[in-house]
Amino acid sequence: MTDAGFEVDAKYDDYDFPTKAPVEKNGHAGYLKPEQQAQVHQLRLMLEGEGYTKRLDTLTLLRFLRARKFDVNLAKQMFVDCEKWRKEINLDDTVPTWEYPEKEKMFKYYPQYYHKTDKDGRPVYIEKLGGIDLAKMTEITSEQRMLTNLAVEYERLADPRLPACSRKAGYLLETCCTITDMKGVGIMKAPQVYGYVKQVSTMSQNYYPERLGRLYIINAPWGFGTVWSVVKGWLDPVTVEKIHVLGGGYKTELLKQVPIENIPEEFGGKCSCPGGCEFSDMGPWREKEWARPAKWEKKAETAITTAPAEVKEGSAAAGTDAPAPALGEAAAPAPAAA
Numbered sequence: 001m002t003d004a005g006f007e008v009d010a011k012y013d014d015y016d017f018p019t020k021a022p023v024e025k026n027g028h029a030g031y032l033k034p035e036q037q038a039q040v041h042q043l044r045l046m047l048e049g050e051g052y053t054k055r056l057d058t059l060t061l062l063r064f065l066r067a068r069k070f071d072v073n074l075a076k077q078m079f080v081d082c083e084k085w086r087k088e089i090n091l092d093d094t095v096p097t098w099e100y101p102e103k104e105k106m107f108k109y110y111p112q113y114y115h116k117t118d119k120d121g122r123p124v125y126i127e128k129l130g131g132i133d134l135a136k137m138t139e140i141t142s143e144q145r146m147l148t149n150l151a152v153e154y155e156r157l158a159d160p161r162l163p164a165c166s167r168k169a170g171y172l173l174e175t176c177c178t179i180t181d182m183k184g185v186g187i188m189k190a191p192q193v194y195g196y197v198k199q200v201s202t203m204s205q206n207y208y209p210e211r212l213g214r215l216y217i218i219n220a221p222w223g224f225g226t227v228w229s230v231v232k233g234w235l236d237p238v239t240v241e242k243i244h245v246l247g248g249g250y251k252t253e254l255l256k257q258v259p260i261e262n263i264p265e266e267f268g269g270k271c272s273c274p275g276g277c278e279f280s281d282m283g284p285w286r287e288k289e290w291a292r293p294a295k296w297e298k299k300a301e302t303a304i305t306t307a308p309a310e311v312k313e314g315s316a317a318a319g320t321d322a323p324a325p326a327l328g329e330a331a332a333p334a335p336a337a338a
Contacts, residue, residue, distance in 0.1 A: 006030050007037050009044070012057040016292060017166040019059065022120070022173075027066045029059060029172055039065060043072050047079060054092075055083075063174065067209035082207045091151055095296045098152045102141045104279075109133050113278045114161065116262035116271070118177040121169030122213050123161050123283055124258060125176045126267075130184020132193050150200060154208045160294040164285040167292075175213030177257060179267070183219035190221075214257060215243045218250040218267070 006019050006029050013019075020030030027036055040061050047056060061075075064082075068074035086092065107113075112127040137146070157176065166173045185193050204211065217224075225245055232240045246253055251268045263269020264277040273280035284290040 006032070007040075007058070009056075009058055012044075013059075014057070015059075015163075017163040018169075018171050020172055022169070022171040027062065027070060029062060032062075036065075036070060039070055039072050043075055043079075046072070046076050050080070052079075052083060055079075059172075059174070063210040078206070078209070085207055089148065089151065091155070092296075094148065095152050095155045098149070100145075100149050100152075102145075105140045106137060106146075107278060109137050111278050114157070114176075114281060114283060115264065115273075115277050116283050117165060117168075118214070118258045118262070120173070120177075120213070120257075121165050121171075121284075122173050123157065123165055123176045123285075124262060125178045126181070126264070126278075127178070128181040128183070129193050129197070130182065130189070132189070132196060134192050134196060147199075147203070150203060151207075154204070154211075155296065156294070157211065158208075159296065160292060161283065161285045163292065164287070164290040165283070168284040168287070168290045175211055177213050178215045179254070179258075180215065180217045181219055181267070182217060182221055182224070185221055212239075212242055216250065216254055216257070217243070217245045218247075218254065220245050220247055 021028040024031045026033075032040075040058055043061050043065060044056050061079075064075040064079050065072070068078055109131045110128070111131075112125075114123050114125050116124055118124050162173055162176075220228075225247075228245045232243070244253060254263070254267075258269075260268075261270050263271060265272050271277055273282055
């Protein structure tokens with residue numbers, strides 16, 4: 001599926017969802033200038049020249065180029081650093097088989113999940129920071145597993161969540177709408193909360209660029225607005241435009257972007273999913289009309305099907321590994337980078 005203004009690379013661009021951005025924006029699919037399309041080709045050739053063969057599709061390369069203001073050399077370095085990190089944590093092999101059984105216990109301290117969509121059709125990601133207690137969280141699981149789960153959920157945002165949302169909306173969606181609840185983040189707890197969020201944000205900024213559509217920081221504690229007024233002066237104006245810092249009276253502003261029926265009741269909405277919104281994983285990626293198997297699921301199935309089997313008497317065939325866990329079995333990541 002292709003759209004006008006988007007040059008398809010026959011080798012890498014295998015999309016089954018719309019590839020044109022909803023509105024005209026510089027550097028976005030469907031609205032590329034000739035020199036920007038040339039920069040995509042240049043970046044791909046440079047990476048192929050260094051032996052890279054994965055994730056060279058146009059949409060991925062565009063995200064890295066936009067993150068580096070279309071400086072091809074900087075975008076190349078960012079991509080190379082990302083691939084090095086992926087290899088170090090064996091991410092490609094981890095995603096299809098990842099399980100996170102400690103999720104429910106972890107949610108007692110740090111609920112983080114995707115839940116339905118905003119008015120633009122993007123996935124809504126919700127996280128509550130007030131209960132973070134790293135000492136108790138590390139009694140449940142290791143820090144490395146927390147970060148691996150975060151990376152896996154970024155992969156699941158990219159596929160199958162965003163493609164399903166794009167199919168339903170009828171246009172390309174590459175970002176999510178994040179709601180960060182800071183209720184309960186007081187002076188005593190702030191250092192460890194901010195320390196953890198900084199660590200998580202480093203991953204999103206370095207390895208998952210251009211994933212933030214809008215960020216609503218609600219129940220911001222006293223003094224946070226003053227800090228934000230200083231910090232935003234250091235940020236790219238494009239990023240600042242996406243971030244809304246709100247106190248306890250956030251509902252009116254939030255409802256401008258997210259339908260009330262898609263907001264959990266605890267945040268003033270009208271949604272109460274059976275078993276709890278935080279565990280429902282509801283969204284287009286769960287709707288038969290829009291959902292498709294993720295590419296990493298297909299690759300896992302192919303690997304299992306084509307793996308040579310050594311069958312011994314009284315034993316099962318080798319290679320019949322357990323199926324990949326359901327999409328909702330892992331916790332969702334912290335807000336993605338702008």
